[in-house]
Amino acid sequence: MSSILKVEELNAGYGDVQVLWDVSLDLGKNEVVAILGPNGSGKTTLLKTIAGILKPKKGKIIFNGKRIDGMPPERIVQDGIALALAEKELFPAMTVKENLLLGAFNKHARKNFNENLELVYKIFPRLKERENQKAGTMSGGEQQMLAIGRALMTGARVLMLDEPSTGLAPLLVKSIFDGLRQLMETKQELSILLVEQRAIQAVELCDRGYILSNGRIVYEGDIREAVTSGSFMRKYLGV
Amino acid sequence: MLDIFPPLLIIDGIVLGLTLSLIAAGLTMIYGLAGVLNISHGELVIISTVTAAVLLQFGSPLPLALLAGLGAAVALSSFLERVVLRPIYGLEGEERVLLGLYITLALAIFLHSALVSTFPLAYLTLSLPIPTVSFLGLTFRTAQLLSGGIAATTLVALFLFLKRSWSGMAIRSLTQNEVGALICGVSVKRYRLLVFIIGGVLASSAGYIRGLVATVGPETGLEFTILALLVCVVGGVRSVYGTIIAGIVIGVVYTFLIAMIGTYLANVALLVFIMLLVLIKPYGIIGERW
Amino acid sequence: MNIIECTGISVFFGGLPALRKVNLGVEKGEIRAIIGPNGAGKTTLFNVINGVVKPSEGKILFEGRNITGKPPHVICRMGISRTLQIPRVFKDLTVVDNVMAGALFSGRLKGDMLEKYVNDVLEMVGIADKATVKGGQLNIQERKKVELARALASKPCLLLVDEYMSGLNPMEIEDAIDLFKRIRKEYNLTIIWVEHVISAVSSLADQVTVLNQGEKIAEGKPEEIVVDDKVVEAYLGERVVKHT
């Protein structure tokens, strides 16, 4: 499978706090890849660096054969990498619809606005019901759906999801993962980089994955096998 | 006790309030996007009225003078964003707000003194050919109605721009959540400049609108800033809509206070109110959040 | 008797609970680790103990005295010191002045002893060679060391350490573990320690408390904790437990 996103020996962090050390990974076309790891292992930093919000200290990020490290975030979004963060980062005083509209801010996303909106409403019907509600007044699960929906509105070919299950009740987690599964079935040419602290949901969506511990990749390969094997917990927590 | 019929006073207040709202809306947007409380904002009003007044004195046609004034305000505002404020963008949090406050304060002093000493007599008065109109048995000043009308129209236009256009959406998104806007592909740099330009346009129109009903002199810049700042504090430093409502309320209250207890004590009353407000609700009465 | 006893601590931020009825009792001389996923409330618990945040409910006894709601500087003078997740040293003061400040203001040391004590702490933490360098010129790990030394210099009975190990490489983690062992022995301290480098936790902590979404879900020895169903679930998701 040809790869759409490739990260090579990435070092990054905040100010003089280095969080990531020589992280390399690979995401294929139409593939869902999991990145697992406990908190503080650098998962969110990795996603923010790929999205251009943080500048890498060293290393390469290659998207679709082109280097994108060091490019400003708006260029990276336009090229086709979208990010939904665990903190959601919604516009609380705007309606659901307006939030989605802003997802489609870049030029080519504006063209496919209706098509993408239909897709988002199809996988998260709840958002259509709440179309005119202010984002700040919604529940955590709904906000999570909106964050993912807004990322999809960018018309991205790579979707990066940061802990979509954090802090949510099991039922909501299920509806979000059902939505993602449906998304993978309907949408062509979409790859997902799924960052999760809890492994099990991730295992149901993807075969391959990485384990990040303390800023370094400590495992790479079949994620199901890793989770079911006895040594997982040790590896996962870096014991 | 009141020399003027109260309804007329109310209209006077509303016109003043709308004018202040125009200035304050720019102040609010700039604060939202750049994290700077622009103390030199009132000088943008003055730079355009002074430019227009000077050109008019040299016999330039009115539209050209007004346009030139507008250009001056926009140019100054853009210069402020691109050059003067550059040192603060690398800073975070309180340091940034503080240095921004200081630099713009210094700039305000500089512009104020420069304008007052260079053009001490550049007063702008835009008198209209027909002084009054009668309506429902009351006699209104034409200028009063016209300026109120223009101010309201400008505010509606601003409202629609923010609500409907892509750029307006981008500006609102940046004030609400900068990281969120970044991951939607909104460029901070570009829209920061845009709000300074819009702030310049709004300030300039506020100056002209004021020029319809009063005389705007080069020394009034700080006064505009202070009143607009008060409007912002009442309306919530990040809410454009709160700003508009607060502007009208302050305009009316202020006008009545002046009519009742004179300008100076009215100022004192207003300032004491603001001080209480800063203590009780630092984030404004109307605005929803920072 | 426990040196610190927190009972029924709840904290709400804007209606949302950050901590719910958490009890924590730590014995004198113990090293207690607190672990848990993101947003579990670990740092909030520290903030409550050292007075940065007032608890909405609950009571904290330190050496038998009620310290609930006292401001940070008072709590420091009573003998609880703390380091922060992102270290904040005094940037314009030299390393030795940073540490001296810690010794000076806690009021727990007397005049003549100050200088010797400060030098000892610098040696112990391993930053003595940078004594005359300004705080602002240090790298992140050196800052962590200075902050730790500053906290130790106030001669605390209870030390709260927030994520000392993050961002260190395995070698440095080994050194840090060794350092904490020596600190405990030398200064006869009780340490409460928030950490997510679990390998360090298991080789250092006597007891581990696990928080999840503001609640305490488990407590026990490190080797018990790693196999505790609730803990595994909190970290990995509910169905893993059934698989294994």
Add this chain to the structure above:
Amino acid sequence: MTAQIRITRRNQLIAFITLCTVYIFLPLLFINTPYVVFIMTQMLFFTIFAYSFNFLFGFTRQLFLCIGAFAGIGAYITGILLRESIVGVVESVILSTLTVGFIGWFVSYLSVRRRLVVIFTGIFTLAITLAFNNLVIGLVDITGGETGFRVRLVSLGLLDSLPLYVRFYYLAAATLLTTAFISFYLLSYTKIGYAFRCIIDDEVSSGLIGIDVAKIKMITAVLASGLLGYAGALYGLFSQLITPSYYGFLSLDIPVQLIVILGGRATLLGPFIGSAIISILNEALKFLGPLTQVLYGLILVLLLAFFRNGIVDFVKRRIVPWFF
């Protein structure tokens, strides 16, 4: 470590003694040119104002944008009490000092208690400045409005034997040097100095290591404001005229801020150097008339943008670590 501190202390003492000598003997050089002594007296008063502002803003980060108003309140209290012959000079000045000190404590208490961010303290105190101005102009019957009122020349006891124009010079110099000496002493020889250095650097950490930041802020506010009330009252007596324009934001606060920023925030020698430069500039640029204001604004912008830490800091970093 200790050796270094000892050197710094010795150098500070040398600097202080030099200052004393210069300030005591300088007016004797100009004994025949009253105008120069007048200008130097004015400079001394501005140095005192700058000292207050420096303690408030430089050392404890309390942005009081009401230095002029505080000094003005002091001047008006003393002026009015003397005009109405209610109490004597000493009592008036003491009352000014206490009143302004109390107001300063109150503002500080409010902003510490309400945990106002620096900028809100700034807005709050800016409102005080404007309210003071409007009040003074509005209450014409009491304050004389824009034109103000004259104050009779008062007796200064022992100093009366000196020529008229030198009396206030020495009074101001004594105030300033005492303030400076006490500050030097406290900052270099006591724990308080250490606490100030910590607070300037990082307030959160200061609290964590056991410094009562709120208390230090409030004490500083009382003392600095009291000094403003005192110096303001003396400035009024010295000018023999009390008008709002002397205590306005543009005429007092801006030069004071310029002095502090030029000299360097949170330094003890900064205000001396800053005010000397400003006074000389002021005289040199007299021919510009109102344009000096313009120039001040421009200098302030440039300083803030490119030279934020001031001259003392520049010297300290580049040449010797003398001044604190």
